Each structure stands twice: as structure tokens, then as C-alpha cells.
Amino acid sequence: MAVINMWPIRRSDHQLFEQLMRPHLKYLYRLAYRLTGQQHAAEDLVQEVMLKLFPRLEEIEKIEKLSPWLSKVLYRVFIDQLRKDKRSPVDLIGDDESIYETQPGKEQQPAEVTESEILQKKIQYAVTHLNEDQRILIMLHDVEGYSLLEIQQIQDVPLGTLKSRLNRARAKLREILKEVEPYATYERVKGVRGI
């Protein structure tokens, strides 16, 4: 079966935009999910970023490394939304639960729950008790594996400041982890040293 040659293909702006953005979409969603902690909020954030970026198609075409640039854009949109939400007197409640909302110890622990699952619950709980800057830093660096240099580009914060913030965030995280009673009990029973 032969394909009839058409006139030279001329892509529409939408086709070009989708061609450029599609490879980054899931990666951006993942970052958005780490920042928001909620699936719908993450999808909405990616949507918002795409809506903001479409008019900047010409600029996007000239960018050599899109991933770090897109991460930065998404981060800024997220921070803008965060600031707006803080100013808003209304609490917006999503229809999906945040992964960070379950408090370890509030639910029955089935016998087959593994040590790593308990640790996972405990970490998810502890992360919510960091302040916003600390949580984002832990998410970017320790969860998603961004280097400090990459985070510096995303956040426009000096490297030294980032490093000391990260150290404080980790210290706070460990402090909260030690305070989570169910895991502390578990540790005592098992005779495992706290982390």
C-alpha cells in the first residue's frame, strides 16, 4: 500500500506545542504531585502550566533543555497558587485525599503490615508536619532526586542557603519521625534503633 505524497506538511501551533510538551507531561505531573500531594491538584497544576505556556510557543521552541525550564515554570505557578490560597479565606477541599493525611496509629495495623509499610506511613505523616519550604525541598532533593544545583535553578536561591535549609529540613523530619508514637512502639518491641 503506497502513501500519496501530500504538499509539504505544515504543523499547526497546537500540533507543535503538543509535540514539544508531550514528552514532559508525565514528568511534570510527577513533580506537581510531589508539590501538591494530591492527584487532582497535580493534574490541575499541570493544566494551568500548559495553559500559561501555549502563548509562549515561539519562546519554547528556542529552549534547548526544556525539562529544567518547565520544572521552574511549574514550581513558580505552584508557589503563586500557594500564595493565593493562603490569602483566600476559603479552604478548598479536594475530592481526593492527600497521601499525607493518614496519621499512623489512627488506623488499625493489620498483622501483615511490613516494617517498610510502617515506615512509609510514618514518613508520609512526618512530611506533612514540615513547613512548606522544608517539605518542598525534601520532595525535590530526597524524593525526586533533583541536585542542589537543579533546585537552585528552579527556586533562585543561593546554593549555601539551600544546603543549610535542606539540613534543617532533614533534622526536622528525623525529629518528627522519632516522635511518631506507633513507630516508636514498634521500634521498642523490635529493639531497633531509631533513625
Added chain:
Amino acid sequence: MKMNCSETRVRLDDYYDDELSVLEFRAVNEHLASCDECKHELQAVDALRQALRDMPVAEVDDEFENRIFGEVRKHYSGASSSRFAAGFMTAMAAGLALWFATSIFIPQLPVDDASQVVMVALNDAYEVRLKFDAPVDLEQVTLSIDLPDNIELEGYADRKELTWQTQLKQGQNILALPLKAVAIGEGELVAQLFYGDKSRSFRVILKTTGNDALIYQVRKFNSV
């Protein structure tokens, strides 16, 4: 450079991230080689980092990308929010394609003129494929496409008529037209093929109905 336990422990995260200077790295290494307590602390760093990396991410569904780009198209294309546009777009996402068979230069072959109804939704493109059967290789064939007012060819929003020269291979030849509806209505897409003093044309009716059904219908061939 020698380090005690407290000097080592404040550097364990950086050691884990490979962010120490060479001298510090060596000193921490030396200390760890002889201190089980600090070695245990390093294992705890590893366990915590592993658990952090294992934090789950809720998976998006298969329509996530289409949803995102669909909204962008809708937002930046006023006309594309019509029901007609809606039709074309989802159909392509669903991988549907209509095939209109023709038998140019072989009049005895039947023409596929069956009507088809395709249910479609908002914000996608639709690809109509025209199939031409040629008895032999043909050079210097002229193809022309006329589009109704409510239809655009993706990337050619400014053109309603397109004419170009091409060649056909013996057997089946496929012309894929990425179409996009830009207004509610009904119109005819006319494809014409010219070779020497012969020509063939066919028409595709494109329209929407009140319940979002998009109807494609091929009219009989007309010799010109």
C-alpha cells in the same frame, strides 16, 4: 584529617549524596571503617532515603494527556468548542479512521459508498483517509481537495482549496487528511483526481447532529 563520631554524623547526608570534598570524604570513610555506631547511622540514612524515594505517586489515567491538550485547544480556539469540533477530535484519539474506497480508472470496481456514523467528543483532530486503487504506476497525477467552510485541514487554516501533483503506485494508495471542524454545520469535502484527460471525484458529507453524532457519508463517484 581525622574525624570523631559527631563530626562524621553531621556529614553523613552529604557523604550519602556524594557532596563532600575529597578530604572530607576520605576522613568519613576512615571513620566509618572503624566505628559500628556511625556505620549504623549511615544505614539509617540509607533506609530513610530509600523510603522517601519509595513514596507513592498516584498514576494518571490514559486520557490524561488528551485531557490536558484538549483543554489548551479549547481555551485558545474559540470556534473549536463547537459540537462539531468536538466530534472530530475524539475520534482521532480513539484511533478511528474512515476509508473511502475508489477505483479510479477501473470503472467496473464497486465504489464503497456506505454511510457511517461515528460518535465523537470534544477537541481532537480527525483523520479521513482516501483510498485510490491504480491499475499501474501513474506519474503526474493531480489531486485537489476542496474543503467546506466549517472544516480546516490541520496546519492549513488559511486554505480551502489545495491542489498538487503527485504519483500513484500500482495498487492501493492512501491519502490521509488531518481534518478539524471549526464551526457547527454541514458541508462537503470534494476530492478530485486528474490524470491526462481523465478525472474522478468524490464527495464526503460532514455534519453534526443534535446528539453529537458526526455523520460521514460518501456520495457516489462522478466522472468528469
